[in-house]
Amino acid sequence: MQSPPAVATPAPIQAPAQAPVAATAALPRILVFSRTAGFRHASIPDGIRTVTELGAGRWTVDATEDSSVFTAANLKNYRAVVFLSTTGDVLDDAQQKAFEQYIHAGGAWVGVHAATDTEYDWPWYGKLAGAWFVGHPAVNQEATVVVEDRTHPSTRMLPAEWKRLDEWYAFRTNPRSNVHVLASLDEKSYDPGKASMGGDHPIMWYQDFEGGRAWYTAGGHTKESYTEPLFRQHLREGIAWAAGIVAAKAVPAAAPAKAGDAATPVPAPKPTAQLMQSTRALGVLADASPMMAAIPTWLALGGAFLVAAIILGASGQGVKGPVLNWAFPGLGHVVLGHRKRGFLAMAAILGMFGSGLLIGGIDAVDSVEDAPWFIAQSGNGPIALAADWANQNILKTGKVGELLPAPAPLDPLGRPLPGKHTLSSFKGLGSANEFGTLFIALGGLMNFILIMDISRRD
Template sequence: MRTTCKAALALTAGAALCLPPQAAAPAAAPHTAAPAADPTYGILVFSRTAGFRHDSVDEGVTALRELGAAHDFTVTATEDPAAFTTDNLARYRAVVFLSTTGDVLGPAQEAALEQYMGAGGGYVGVHAAADTEYDWPFYAGLAGALFQSHPAIQPATVRVEDRAHDATAHLGAAWQRTDEWYNYRTNPRTTAHVLAALDESSYSGGTMSGDHPIAWCKDYAGGRAFYTGGGHTAESYAEPAFRRHLLGGIRWAAGLTQADCRPETGYTPLFDGTGTTGWKQAGPGGFTLNDGTLTSQGGMGLFRYDREITGDYSLKLDWKLHGDDNSGVFLGFPASDDPWSAVDHGYEIQIDATDTADRTTGAVYGFRSADVAARDAALNPPGEWNTYELRVTGERLEIFLNGRKINDFTNTDPARSLRDGHIGLQNHGDGDAVSFRNIRLQQDGATPGPRTGEIRGVNDTCLDVDGAGTADGTRVQIYACNSSAAQRWTVSADGTLRALGKCLDVSGGGSLDGTRIQLWTCNGTGAQVWTARSDGTVRNPQSGKCLDASGGTWEDRTQVHLWTCHTGPNQKWTLP
């Protein structure tokens, strides 16, 4: 640290709020670190078409070559499926499917791509990559969604949902552009992290009921998969913003930058970039608001969310260091106009590029260091955005950086509580410029309006009513997702999960491990109440146990039952 501490508090958890040393001259203005050059790597661009061929393919290849020349990657362009061998694919950090159409690979080539992804490879799908390999389930999961239809080429508004991912961080909240806007057969939101979505009111011909993802990312089969629906027109590849969008997708798929690409639903914005209503500054200094971004200035102070947060919750926020800067996120402190109240009574999750292990990014400041190796693998450098998830369950705090768990801390101090208190952002002092975007909260026990769609579980299967039966006692199982009514669930405000007009039910209201889960007439009992937790489990509060896919192989028709919660993969569910 570069500070001198207030004597009475020098040994507290909040030493990060220390006073800056006295100086005769004003502090230097914050500087922005120059981005480090990427190491040289190679990508394979594949543009074979067995159906419609886009006139823009040549412009796309040219644009990717130009991006590579400017950003240290080499491009091998081919339309020969023979390039898809295990040995050849291993030469590339990412494979780009550039407006491919139809069945473009044979069984041996498909197996090679599956092996490539399983070894940690990267996939980038551009536009008609979603109009490809309809009969290959692995590819449908890789692309995230497949083409259904499209209206005429026209301008539309793209709503940017994630401004931390390298593919979208350069964009504003609304992106106006002209393209051919695909409708997709399924909504990828439950299986992928949506980066941007179309505003269907801004153009004609959208058919996805107002929730229309158009760019997304996901961890898939051991590798990374990115897709963008843009790129139909030749003019797209001359647009600087679209070219930067492609570059960011390639960099992420190739593992050159990190991001949280887990599916995300059920979060409420605390700061969405449009204003700071509900926030209050404690102490000197503050934050500027520009382009949907809060940036710290001066200090030492704290920007506090004025509503107390209680119970279990998941807090997500995006942040960026501009250089060797310092800030932090405080949890569990009482309301006060004195920022030192957060030091004495709360916990700080540190943001600092260079301090000691227990006082640098990912640490619970003064209490527990992050797993430094995991943190280093997940961390983007100054000048690039990062995403924290701070997950509080009881008095346990789990810290995720760009989707990777880097710290696990349990409060044992009876004078403090992670479950009850306020959250705040630190403005550390002159010369420390740290920026924040998209602060959002998910709380257990919240009652949002009804939502309908698939419930996705282990191995990317769906929660399914056997045979679409409606008789009381019909078994509930996992099955390959097929968009049928048997897999269409409504998450209701009363805590029930409903399909085919009936409720997901614990047989006999039981609580023993292995108790059957079934479909039953909705009756208002505790056997039919379910709570989605921030750890991914779905719990029945009456029994205190979790919805669980039985056994250890999890194939089609594997029955679900009640089981002691352990947060294994067969207890992780993504709700609509």
């Protein structure tokens, strides 16, 4: 049970531990703000210590409860501001305006747990945070966190279903229509009581917001949260993503720095409207509605019949050859007497599908994000669709071999792209990745050519 609310006395900024100048001079700074004007979480010191530890080699931390640091001149020194279990009205009007300007200039907000129990009379903050806290069950419980997006840096290390104990927040409004939800709660896995959200219960999310970035996790109520390896990784990569900090390998102090080896701060300028529009166009189906998301599948199912209708007029064999090849690559050639060509094509195309399931690659993706490849398979038939289905299910099992750290490619704003920070070691099933999807698509296109070939043979 929570104790009565307590108002914290503002504390001065805590300087991080001293380190050699050469090792820290280039590191970006993160401001951890934990002022409370309502309930005060006992886990706040653990959270501050954890954010500091997680920043080793990547960022330095200034921790404070003094709201006077929220000035335009001071905030520009920080790559991100972490609201760590803040509660109540913690900033005055001038400080709020300074923080808004900071976000508009490309700054980042990271919210942890009670950051959504903050500034209820500041509408802009509510939009930045995504939603405001409304309540939680009377006791902490173990629940299942359903990870909806396992390509984002802050969730790629998590299992598809993550069981953990915490205080599970509910929110005044569902943020899903305004943010990108990373994970949600399975309300059947615990007793939400009056803190139910009707089955759709987002619990972690992010968004690009008015020129800056915002990332939120509702976890972190308990002290034990900050000792959980997965929660620590989740928090570390959430901060790094928001701040635009590239993951890096450790480099000996005496060794000369090489591109991609050091933790490199990347500027996050305010995106122009044109650039934001272009970026959305590149990922137009990434956040599509269920109906839109189903379009590639329907094209794959129906495309073969459209292809058949177009080419049958030129076919010397009628519908039999093309339909058999669509049903199983090379089968039409074998049945109609072109056995050598049919068996050769069958082996090649099935090999392409198999390679799509076994090859290692850069990034786990889904059929919605990579819809163009699936649209390209419109004439592939049931074997290609089965390979696609298997590719997706391998991804869900998490059997992706050994994933090794790799520098992240950058988006048009010069910031690291989410989900691009590892390379497969090719151990085990490398599976469900862009290269896998590509191989399946190429196999399908080969079958399309095979369908056209049999239609022209007498």
